[in-house]
Amino acid sequence: MERSAAAKVLGLVIALLCVVDLGQVAGRKAAEEIVLYVHESRVPPEPTLVTVVTATGNLSQIGFGTMQVFSNVLKDGASPSSATIGVEPGFVTIGKQNIFISYTFTLSTPSYNGTLAVQGAFALNVWPREFAVVGGTGKFRFANGYDVSEIVDDSNPANYVTVHRIFLKYL
Numbered sequence: 170m171e172r173s174a175a176a177k178v179l180g181l182v183i184a185l186l187c188v189v190d191l192g193q194v195a196g197r198k199a200a201e202e203i204v205l206y207v208h209e210s211r212v213p214p215e216p217t218l219v220t221v222v223t224a225t226g227n228l229s230q231i232g233f234g235t236m237q238v239f240s241n242v243l244k245d246g247a248s249p250s251s252a253t254i255g256v257e258p259g260f261v262t263i264g265k266q267n268i269f270i271s272y273t274f275t276l277s278t279p280s281y282n283g284t285l286a287v288q289g290a291f292a293l294n295v296w297p298r299e300f301a302v303v304g305g306t307g308k309f310r311f312a313n314g315y316d317v318s319e320i321v322d323d324s325n326p327a328n329y330v331t332v333h334r335i336f337l338k339y340l
Contacts, residue, residue, distance in 0.1 A: 200314075203281065203335045205274060207257055207318075208242045208249065211326040217241045232263040243274060247321045247330050254278050259287075267292050270300065272336070276308075283307020285335065287316050288333060296320055311340040 210217045217239055224234030240258045244251035259272025271288040284307065289300030297319040305312035314337040321330040 198339075200336070200338045203337065205245045205254070205257050205276075205335065206247050206251065206321065206334045207331045207333060208244055209329040209331075211238065220286060233265050237261050239272070243276065247332065249328050254281070257299040264290075274333075281308055283309040285312060285316075285337075302337060305337075309337070312337045313340075315336050 208217075218237055218241070219239070220235060220237050222234065222236040224232075237262045238258075240256055242253055243255040243257055245254050246252075255274060255276040255278070257272050257274055259270065261268050262272045265335075267276065267290045269288075269290050274285040274287065276283060276285075283305055285305045286303050287297075287300045288303060291298045291300075297317050300316045300318070301317055302312060302314040316333050316335045318331050318333045321332050323329050
């Protein structure tokens, strides 16, 4: 009988801890869409994307083995004068068949304060691209979903703009 009572108490404590933790994210929707604009500069004086590793030999013609890192600017619109709302640090590695990417949307606004971790693979010059949102922190705690990105403006290498439509669900 004592074991049964102890198990019930333990179950109650665990349930209360879950309620307390979930209470920190209460008041938000079960699902939501967020739209972000990524502004990337590929040229000096202030590039936000740089190549850090390149392969040598015949394979370098297709970029295999190349690694780039970036810390792009997040804005609330496509215009260069749009308000900055965060940063997008991450990296890409180029394989034989596709490119692997991993990045974090780091938002710092009153309504969106936290991070979203995103990763996936894509083929070069194939749009739109879809990646997995694998987690979040702050306002985005317990988030998962997907990110669909498309080119908005690629005419200026100093301000290459993509729009990201992020669809989130919360546990």
